[in-house]
Amino acid sequence: MPRLSIKCTNLTYYYDDERGPALQGLDLSIPEGEWTAVIGPGGSGKSTLCQLLSGYLPRSGGGKREGGLELGGIDPATAEIAEIAERCGLVFQDPDAQLVQGTPQDEAAFGPENLRVPPPEIERRVEEALAAVNLEQRRHSPVRELSGGQRQRTAIAAVLALRPRIVVFDDASASLDPAAQGQFVQLCRKLHAEGRTLITASGRFDDAARSAERVIVLAGGRVLLDGPPQELLRKGRGLLAQLGLLPPWEGAAKAGPGLAAGPAVPAASAHMTPPGAAADSGSLLAVDRLSFAYAGAPLALHETSFAMKPGEWGIITGENGSGKTTLTRLLMGLLPVPIGAVFWQGQDMAGWRVRQRAAKIGYVFQQPEHQFVAHTVWDELIYGLGRKKGRGRELDSSERERAESLLLMAGLEGRRGASPYLLSQGEKKLLSIIAQFVHPKSLYILDEPTSGIDYGAADKILRLCREQAACGAAVLMITHDPALVEGEASFMLKLYRHKPAEYRRLASV
Amino acid sequence: METLSQSKRRNLSFTTLDIVLMAMLATANAVMTFYLTYINKMLNSLGGPVATSTIVGVYMVYGLLAYYIIRKPGTAAITYGIGGAIQCFVGTTYGIASAIVAALCYIVVAEAVFALTRYKRWGMGMMMFAGGAMVPLWFVCAANMFGYTAWSWQVLAVTLVMRLLSGIVLCGVLTKMLGDMLQRSGLLRRFAIGRKEAEHAPTIH
Amino acid sequence: MIAYQKQQSHLHRIDPLSKLVLLFCIALLVMRLHSSLGQVLLLCTVACMARWAAGMPWKKQAKALAVVAGFAVPYFLVTLLTVPGGQVLAQWGPLRFTLEALDTAGSVTLRMFTVFLSSYVFMFTTDPRDMVVSLTLRLRIPYRFAFGLSMALTFLPLLQEEGRSISAAHQVRGQGKPDGIRGKLEWGRTFAAAVMHNSLRRIQQTAGAMEAKGFGAYPDRTFLRTAMPVGKGRIIAIMAVALTAGLWWYTQNVNL
Ligand SMILES: Nc1ncnc2c1ncn2[C@@H]1O[C@H](COP(=O)(O)OP(=O)(O)OP(=O)(O)O)[C@@H](O)[C@H]1O
Ligand SMILES: Nc1ncnc2c1ncn2[C@@H]1O[C@H](COP(=O)(O)OP(=O)(O)OP(=O)(O)O)[C@@H](O)[C@H]1O
Ligand SMILES: [Mg+2]
Ligand SMILES: [Mg+2]
Numbered sequence: 001m002p003r004l005s006i007k008c009t010n011l012t013y014y015y016d017d018e019r020g021p022a023l024q025g026l027d028l029s030i031p032e033g034e035w036t037a038v039i040g041p042g043g044s045g046k047s048t049l050c051q052l053l054s055g056y057l058p059r060s061g062g063g064k065r066e067g068g069l070e071l072g073g074i075d076p077a078t079a080e081i082a083e084i085a086e087r088c089g090l091v092f093q094d095p096d097a098q099l100v101q102g103t104p105q106d107e108a109a110f111g112p113e114n115l116r117v118p119p120p121e122i123e124r125r126v127e128e129a130l131a132a133v134n135l136e137q138r139r140h141s142p143v144r145e146l147s148g149g150q151r152q153r154t155a156i157a158a159v160l161a162l163r164p165r166i167v168v169f170d171d172a173s174a175s176l177d178p179a180a181q182g183q184f185v186q187l188c189r190k191l192h193a194e195g196r197t198l199i200t201a202s203g204r205f206d207d208a209a210r211s212a213e214r215v216i217v218l219a220g221g222r223v224l225l226d227g228p229p230q231e232l233l234r235k236g237r238g239l240l241a242q243l244g245l246l247p248p249w250e251g252a253a254k255a256g257p258g259l260a261a262g263p264a265v266p267a268a269s270a271h272m273t274p275p276g277a278a279a280d281s282g283s284l285l286a287v288d289r290l291s292f293a294y295a296g297a298p299l300a301l302h303e304t305s306f307a308m309k310p311g312e313w314g315i316i317t318g319e320n321g322s323g324k325t326t327l328t329r330l331l332m333g334l335l336p337v338p339i340g341a342v343f344w345q346g347q348d349m350a351g352w353r354v355r356q357r358a359a360k361i362g363y364v365f366q367q368p369e370h371q372f373v374a375h376t377v378w379d380e381l382i383y384g385l386g387r388k389k390g391r392g393r394e395l396d397s398s399e400r401e402r403a404e405s406l407l408l409m410a411g412l413e414g415r416r417g418a419s420p421y422l423l424s425q426g427e428k429k430l431l432s433i434i435a436q437f438v439h440p441k442s443l444y445i446l447d448e449p450t451s452g453i454d455y456g457a458a459d460k461i462l463r464l465c466r467e468q469a470a471c472g473a474a475v476l477m478i479t480h481d482p483a484l485v486e487g488e489a490s491f492m493l494k495l496y497r498h499k500p501a502e503y504r505r506l507a508s509v
Numbered sequence: 510m511e512t513l514s515q516s517k518r519r520n521l522s523f524t525t526l527d528i529v530l531m532a533m534l535a536t537a538n539a540v541m542t543f544y545l546t547y548i549n550k551m552l553n554s555l556g557g558p559v560a561t562s563t564i565v566g567v568y569m570v571y572g573l574l575a576y577y578i579i580r581k582p583g584t585a586a587i588t589y590g591i592g593g594a595i596q597c598f599v600g601t602t603y604g605i606a607s608a609i610v611a612a613l614c615y616i617v618v619a620e621a622v623f624a625l626t627r628y629k630r631w632g633m634g635m636m637m638f639a640g641g642a643m644v645p646l647w648f649v650c651a652a653n654m655f656g657y658t659a660w661s662w663q664v665l666a667v668t669l670v671m672r673l674l675s676g677i678v679l680c681g682v683l684t685k686m687l688g689d690m691l692q693r694s695g696l697l698r699r700f701a702i703g704r705k706e707a708e709h710a711p712t713i714h
Numbered sequence: 715m716i717a718y719q720k721q722q723s724h725l726h727r728i729d730p731l732s733k734l735v736l737l738f739c740i741a742l743l744v745m746r747l748h749s750s751l752g753q754v755l756l757l758c759t760v761a762c763m764a765r766w767a768a769g770m771p772w773k774k775q776a777k778a779l780a781v782v783a784g785f786a787v788p789y790f791l792v793t794l795l796t797v798p799g800g801q802v803l804a805q806w807g808p809l810r811f812t813l814e815a816l817d818t819a820g821s822v823t824l825r826m827f828t829v830f831l832s833s834y835v836f837m838f839t840t841d842p843r844d845m846v847v848s849l850t851l852r853l854r855i856p857y858r859f860a861f862g863l864s865m866a867l868t869f870l871p872l873l874q875e876e877g878r879s880i881s882a883a884h885q886v887r888g889q890g891k892p893d894g895i896r897g898k899l900e901w902g903r904t905f906a907a908a909v910m911h912n913s914l915r916r917i918q919q920t921a922g923a924m925e926a927k928g929f930g931a932y933p934d935r936t937f938l939r940t941a942m943p944v945g946k947g948r949i950i951a952i953m954a955v956a957l958t959a960g961l962w963w964y965t966q967n968v969n970l
Contacts, residue, residue, distance in 0.1 A: 016698070060526070060922030062698065085928030097916075098923035102868050106843075109938040114928035122938045144875055162927060334882050354885035363886050371883045373908070384888040421915060439888070525930050526921040528858055532865035533917050539866070540873055543715060550784045557792030591862040594849075597734075597833075598842050598867065599715050602785055604829035605734075605836055606741030654745055656822040659797050696914040 006030040006053065006166070006197070010067035013048055013057065017418065022048045024221040025067070030214075032072075032165075035188065035198040037209035037229070040218035041243050041454040042426025043411070046201040047093050049218070050170040053199070054090035055079065071166065085115060089164035091172040093201075093425045093452070095151040096367060104130060104146075104154045105139045111162035122161075129160040132187055134180065145294070148366045148448070149175045149320025156184075166197040171425065173208070174452030175366070177319040177480050185211055203426055203454040205233075205245045219243060244456020247484070283307040283345075284474050285331070285443060290341040292330055300326045302499045306491070310442065313465065313475045317482050318495030324478045325366055327495075328445050331476075332363045362436035366447040366478075368428040369421065371435075377423070378416040381407060381435050399438075406434040409460055426453040430461070437464050443474045450479055458484060521581050526699060528587070531575050535592040538571040539599045546602060558657065559664065562671040566679030569643055570687070572615055573680055577636065577688040580628055580701035585619035607654055614647035631702075633685050640681025644672045715870060717837040723769035725839040730848050732947025733836055739958040740832045746962055750820035757828045764835045775831065782830045786823045793819040842867045844942055850934075851941045858930055865920070873913065880908050 011026040023045045030036055038046050051057040055076030058065050065077060074083050089111070092098045101107045108126040117125070130136050133153035138146060143154060152175050159167065173184040185207045192198050200208045209215050210229050217225040217232070217240070224243075225236050232240065240246050286307040293299045301323040308314055316324050329335045331342060332354065339350040344360065365371045374380040385399050395403065407413050410430040415423065420431055433449055444465070450458040462485060465475045479485060482492060486506060494502040545567065552560040575588040593612030597605045622639045648669055652658050657665065688702060697703040720726075725733065740760060747753055764770045797819065799812030842863070849860040884905075892901055924930075 054926050056922045056926055060918060060925065080931070081925050081928060082931030085926065085931055090926055092923065097919040098926075100865070100868060100920050100924055105938075110924075110929075111927035113935050113937055114931055116932055116934065116936050119936055119938050119940065122936065126938070142871070144871060158927065332886060334886070354882070355888060358886050358888045365883075365886075370879050371886060373880070373883050373887055435887075523858070524921070525858070525925050526918065528862050529865060529917045529921040529924070532862040533869055533913055535862070536866040536869040536873060537913070539870065540715075553785050554788045557788050559792075587859050587862060590859070591866055594845070594863045595866045595870075597845070598718065598837055598840070599870070600717060600833060600837050602782055602826070602830060604741065604826075605833040606738055606829065654741070656745075656748075656793075656818070656825060659793065659818045659822070661796060661798065664796060691910065691914065694911060694914065696911070696918070699918070 005032050005070075005072060007070040008068070011052070011069055012066040013045075013052060014064045014066075015048075015422070016062045017422065020221075022221050023052070026223060028216070028223070028226075030197065030199070032197050033192075033195050034214060035192045035200070035212045037212035037215045038199060038201040038218060039203065039205055039209050039215060039245055040224075041245065042203055042430070042457055043424040044218040045221040046203075046218055047170050047424060048221075050090055050168050050199065050201055051092075052076070053166070053168055054088050055084045056090065056092075082115070085111070085162065085164070087164060088166040088168065089159040089162045090168040091155050091159045091170060093170040093172075093174070094367075094369075095148070095155045096369070098155050098158070099143045099151060102143060103140050104135050104143070104157060107143065107154050107158045108161040111158060115162070125161040125163065126157075129157040132160055133157045134183070145297070147321040147325060149177060149180065152176060153180070153320070156187075160187075164196075166199070167191055168199045168201075169208075170201045171203065171452050172200075173202070173206075175320070175448060175480070180320060181207070181480075184208070203245075203452060203457075204247075205229075205240055217243070217245070244454040244459070247455055248459065249483075282309055283343075284310050284312075285476075286343040286346075287327075287331070288341055288343065290327070290330060291338070292326060292335060294326075299498055301330070301495075304493075304495070304500045306493055306500075306503065308443070308474045308476065310472045310474055311469050312491070313469050313485075313489045314477070315482050315485055315489045315492040316476065316478045316495065317480065317492065318501075319497075322495040323498045324495055325447055328363070328447055328476070328478065331357075331445060332361060333357045360442045362439060362441040362444040364433050364436050364444075364446045364449060368425075368432035371432050372420045372428075375419055376417050377412055377420055377431060378403075378407075380420045380431060381438060383435065385438060403438050406438055406464075409464075410434050410457075426457060429453055430457055433461055433464070437468065441473060443476065444468060446475070446477045448478050448480065450481060450484055455484075462488070523579075523581060523583070523587070527579050527581070527584075530578065530700070531584070531588040532591055534571040534575050535588060535595055538568070538592050539595050542568065542596070542601055543599060549602070558655075559668050559671065562668050563675050564679060565644070565672050566640060566675035566677070566681075566683070568611075569615055569640065569676065569680045570684050572619060573636065573639060573643075573684040574688055576619060576623060576639075577631060577684055578691070578697060578700050578702045580631070582624065582628060583620070585623070586616045589613075589615045589619070603655075607651065610650050610654070611647050614650055615643050618643045618646055633682070636685045637677045637681035640679075640684065641673050641677040643680070644676040645669070648672055715874075716842070716867070717834065718841055719838060720841070721769055721839075723767060723839065725763075725768040725835065727942070728839075728947040728950060729852075729942040729944045730840045730845045731852055732944065732951040733840060735951040736954045737832055737836050739954040741829060742958055743961060744825050744828050746965055748818070748821055750817050750824065752965075753821045753824035753828065757824050757831070760828050760832050760835070764831060764838075768835045768839050770835065770838055775834075778834045779827055779831060782826050786826050789826065790819045790823040793822050843939060847937050847939050847941050851937070852944070856933070857935050861929075872916075873909070876912055876916075877905075877909055880905060880912070 008026045008028040011023060012021050013023040014021050038049060040046050048057065051061060052065065052069060053071065053076060057063055058077055069075060072087055076084050099107055101110050105126055108129045109122050112122045112125055130139060133156050135150065135153050135157060138150060143151060146154065152172060156172050173181050176184060188198055188200060188208055189211060200212065202208060212229060215227065215229045215232050216223055225232055225239065288305050289303045290301060290305070291299055291303055292301045304327060306314065316327065318324055326335065330337050333352060334354065337350050340348060342349045349357065372380060374383050382395060382403050385395055385403065407416065412427060412431060420428065423431065429449065429452065433446065436444060449461050466488065469475055477485065489506050491506055492504045493500060549561055552563065571592060572585045572588040576584045589612040593609045596608035601608055619639060622642050626635065691697055692702050743756055747756060761775060764775055765772060794811065794815050795809065797815040799814030801813035803811045803813055803816065846860050846864045849855045850857040892898060
C-alpha cells in the first residue's frame with residue numbers, strides 16, 4: 001500500500017468572491033497515522049483546509065487553489081472520485097449539508113455501496129458505525145426528525161462506514177452533549193490506534209486537541225503555531241488565550257472541568273421544578289407542565305415547568321434529543337402550544353401568533369442558516385429595524401450605532417456586503433445572534449449559541465447577554481457547556497429523556 | 510494533459526451536480542403539480558378539459574429548464590425520466606400511466622428538437638419553438654388515452670391551439686425567463702448556462 | 715404527499731416493475747373499452763384488487779376517488795353535452811341528451827376513476843427505494859440516473875420543510891405574511907426567491923457531499939437493500955399481458 005501522507009506546499013486558496021485568500025502559503029507535511037488537531041478562531045480557515053483535503057474545494061465549491069496538495073500520491077483537485085473516496089472521508093461542519101439519503105441507515109450505507117462493498121459487509125459496517133455514535137435506536141427515523149446533535153452523529157456514522165484511511169472531522173462534535181463528546185474523543189483514539197491518519201478541526205483547544213499528537217493553530221489563513229499539544233500549552237499559552245482558544249478559567253489554572261464533567265445520568269428529581277409556576281405573578285414567562293408530542297411520535301417533552309423573572313438568566317441543558325429545542329420552539333410558537341401551559345406575564349400565550357411573540361421574544365435558531373432572510377450581512381442584521389418607508393428602510397442614529405457596534409464586535413464589519421451563507425460556521429452563528437440582539441426584546445432565547453465557536457467569540461456573546469440582563473431582559477440559553485455560564489446564570493434546568501430531571505437555582509451574581 | 514476530445518467528452522457526460530439539479534427540478538415539478546391540482550380542478554369545473562389545456566405548458570417547464578441550464582444531449586431524457594418516475598409516487602389525478610407516457614413524449618420531442626439545432630441555439634425563439642413542439646405528440650396520445658377523440662373536431666382544434674399557445678408561452682417563454690433569472694443569482698456558474706456568460710463577458714466591453 | 719404504507723399484502727410483496735406492467739395493462743384496457751359497461755366491470759376489478767390484493771380498506775378507496783370526483787363530474791357533463799348521437803333520451807330546449815353521449819360520458823368518467831385508483835394502489839404498495847433498486851439491477855439503468863429518483867424523493871419533504879422554515883424565519887424575525895394584496899404578492903415573491911436560492915445552494919452541497927462519499931466512482935455499485943424477488947411478479951405480469959391481449963382481441967374481433 002502506498003504511504004498516505006499529506007503534503008501541502010505553499011497552499012493558497014481564494015473563494016469565488018474578490019477577497020484576499022482564505023488560506024495563505026500553507027506548508028505542512030503530515031505523516032501517515034498521525035493525529036493532527038487543527039484549531040483556530042472562527043473564520044481562520046479550518047473548514048477551508050478540510051474541504052481542500054477532501055477535494056470538495058475547488059471541485060464542487062469553486063474558487064481558486066494555488067500551490068501543491070498531495071494526498072498519498074494524488075491531488076484531490078484532479079483525482080478520480082474513487083481515488084479520493086477510498087482515501088479520505090470528511091465529516092462536514094454543517095450536518096444538514098451532507099445528509100442526503102433520508103435515514104441514518106441509508107446514510108451510513110451510502111458510501112460503502114458506492115465503493116462496491118458487498119452487502120453483508122455493508123450491514124456489518126453500518127451496525128458498527130451507528131453503534132459508535134449511539135444511534136442504533138434511530139436507525140430508521142427520517143433524518144429531518146432528528147435533533148441537531150443526532151444529525152451530527154449521523155454524519156459521523158456515514159463517514160465511519162466508509163472506513164477511509166484518512167479521516168477528517170470538521171468540528172464534528174460541536175453539538176454533541178458532554179457524554180457524547182467524551183465518546184467522540186474515545187472514537188478518535190480508536191481510529192488513531194487502528195493506524196488511520198486523523199485530522200480534527202475545532203474552534204477550541206478541546207479534549208480532542210489535547211489527545212492529539214500534534215496541534216496546528218491557524219489564524220487568518222496562516223499557520224501560527226505547530227507542535228505537540230503539551231508543548232504548545234507550555235510555550236504558547238499566552239497566544240492561545242489571546243486567540244480565544246483556551247477556556248477563560250484556564251488563564252492561570254492547570255486544568256478546568258473536562259468536557260465530560262458531570263454524570264451522564266443525573267440523579268432524578270431531588271429538586272424538581274416548583275409546581276404551579278404559573279401562579280407566580282411576578283414572572284415574565286411561566287411554563288406550567290408543558291408537554292408536547294410530534295405527530296405520530298411519543299412525547300418529545302414531558303410536563304416541564306419553570307418560570308423566569310425580568311433580568312433572569314436561565315440555562316437549559318441535557319443530552320442530545322432530550323427535547324431542548326422542542327421546548328424553545330414551543331415557547332416561540334413554531335410548534336402548536338397547548339392551552340394553559342405557557343404564560344406571558346400571567347397571560348396564556350396559546351393563541352398568540354409567532355409575530356406577536358416575536359415582538360417580545362428574540363429567538364436564535366440552533367442552525368443559523370434557518371433564520372437567514374436577507375442577501376447580505378448588513379441587511380440580515382438590520383432586518384425588521386426601522387420603519388419601512390416604501391422599499392427603503394431608515395434607521396435612526398441610535399439604531400444605526402447599535403447595529404454598527406454589534407457588527408464590529410462580531411468581527412464582521414469587513415463582510416457587510418457578503419451573503420450570510422458564505423460565512424464560516426462560527427461567523428454565521430455570531431451573525432444570527434447579533435441580528436437578534438440588535439432589537440430590544442424582553443426575552444432572548446438562544447439555542448446553543450456557544451457551540452462550535454471559540455472562547456473569545458463565546459465571551460462576546462455572554463457579554464451581550466450580561467448587558468441585556470442588566471437592562472432587565474431575561475435570557476434563556478440552551479447549552480452543552482454550562483461551565484461557561486454557570487457563574488452568572490440564575491437557574492439551570494436539566495432535561496433527561498424528554499423530562500425535567502433537575503432544576504437548580506444558581507447563585508446569581 | 511488531457512486531449513481536446515477527452516475534455517469534450519467530460520463536458521458532455523453528466524456530473525453529479527447536473528443530476529442533482531435535474532432531480533431538484535423534477536421534485537419542484539411534482540410539488541407544483543400537487544398544488545396545481547386545485548387550480549386545475551377550478552379550471553376544469555369552469556370549462557372542462559378545454560380550460561385545463563391552458564396550463565399544460567407549466568407541466569413541461571422543468572425539463573426544458575434543465576436543458577436550458579445544462580445544455581448536454583440527453584438532459585430531457587433524464588429529467589423527464591426522473592419527473593415521470595417520481596409522479597409514480599406522488600401521484601397525479603391523471604394516473605401513472607399517463608405521467609409516464611407524457612414524459613416519454615416530451616423526451617422524444619425535446620431531444621429531437623435540440624439535436625436538430627446541434628445544441629447551439631438557446632435564444633427566446635428557440636425556447637418558444639421547443640415549448641410549442643412538445644405539445645402535439647402528447648396531445649395525440651392523451652386524446653386516445655382519455656377518450657377526447659369522441660369530441661367534435663372543432664373542440665379538438667380549439668383545445669390543440671390552446672395547448673400550443675400554452676406550450677409556447679407558459680413553457681417556452683417562462684423557462685427562458687426563469688433560467689435567466691436563476692443565472693443572474695450567480696449560483697449557476699458551474700453549469701453550461703453560467704459558463705456561456707463567462708465566455709462572452711470579455712467581449713462585451 | 716407520498717402514499718406508500720408499509721404493509722404485508724400480496725401486492726406489497728411484488729416487485730415494482732411487475733406492478734408497473736400490470737398498471738400499463740390496466741391503462742391499455744381502459745383505453746380499449748368504449749362502453750360504460752366495460753368500464754364498470756374494469757373499475758370493479760381494480761377496486762377488488764385494491765381491497766384484497768393490496769389490503770386497502772374500502773373507505774380509503776372512496777376517499778381517493780373523491781379526489782378525482784372534482785375532475786370527473788365536469789368532465790362527465792362536458793362530454794355528455796358535446797358528443798353527437800342519435801338516440802335522444804331527453805331534451806330541454808337546446809340541451810339534448812343522447813344515449814350514445816351518456817354511454818361515452820360514463821365511459822370517459824369511469825376511466826378516470828380506474829386510472830386513478832390503479833395508480834393509487836401502485837403508490838400505496840410500492841416503497842420508492844425498491845423502485846430505485848429495481849431500475850438499476852433489473853432494467854440496468856445506470857445507477858447515477860436511477861438515483862435521481864431517490865434524490866427527488868428525499869428532496870420532496872425537504873422542499874416543503876425549506877418553505878416552512880423560511881416562513882418561520884420571517885415570522886420569528888418579526889415579519890410574517892403582510893396584509894393586503896400588494897404586500898402579499900411582494901412577500902410571495904421574496905419567499906419564492908428565497909426558496910429557489912436555498913434549493914440551488916442545497917444542490918451544490920448535496921452534489922459535493924455525495925461525491926465525497928464516492929458517488930459516481932464506479933459504473934456500478936452494490937445495494938444494502940436486496941432487490942425484491944421477481945418470480946411471483948413475473949408470473950403475474952405475464953398473465954396480465956396475456957389477459958389484456960386476449961381481451962383486446964376479443965373486443966376488437968368478436969364483441970366490438
Ligand atoms: N463559501 C464561501 N465563500 C466565500 N467566503 C467564504 C466561504 N466560506 C468561508 N468563507 C470565508 O473564508 C474564511 C475562512 O472560513 P472557514 O470556513 O475556513 O473558517 P473556519 O476556521 O472553519 O471557521 P469556523 O470555526 O467559524 O468554522 C472566512 O473569512 C469565511 O468568511
Ligand atoms: N420534526 C420532528 N418530528 C418528529 N420528531 C422530532 C422532530 N424534531 C425532533 N424530534 C424528536 O424529538 C426529540 C427532541 O428533539 P430536540 O430537537 O428537541 O432535541 P434537543 O434536546 O434540542 O437535542 P440536541 O442537543 O441534539 O439539539 C428527539 O428525539 C427528536 O428525534
Ligand atoms: Mg469551519
Ligand atoms: Mg437542539
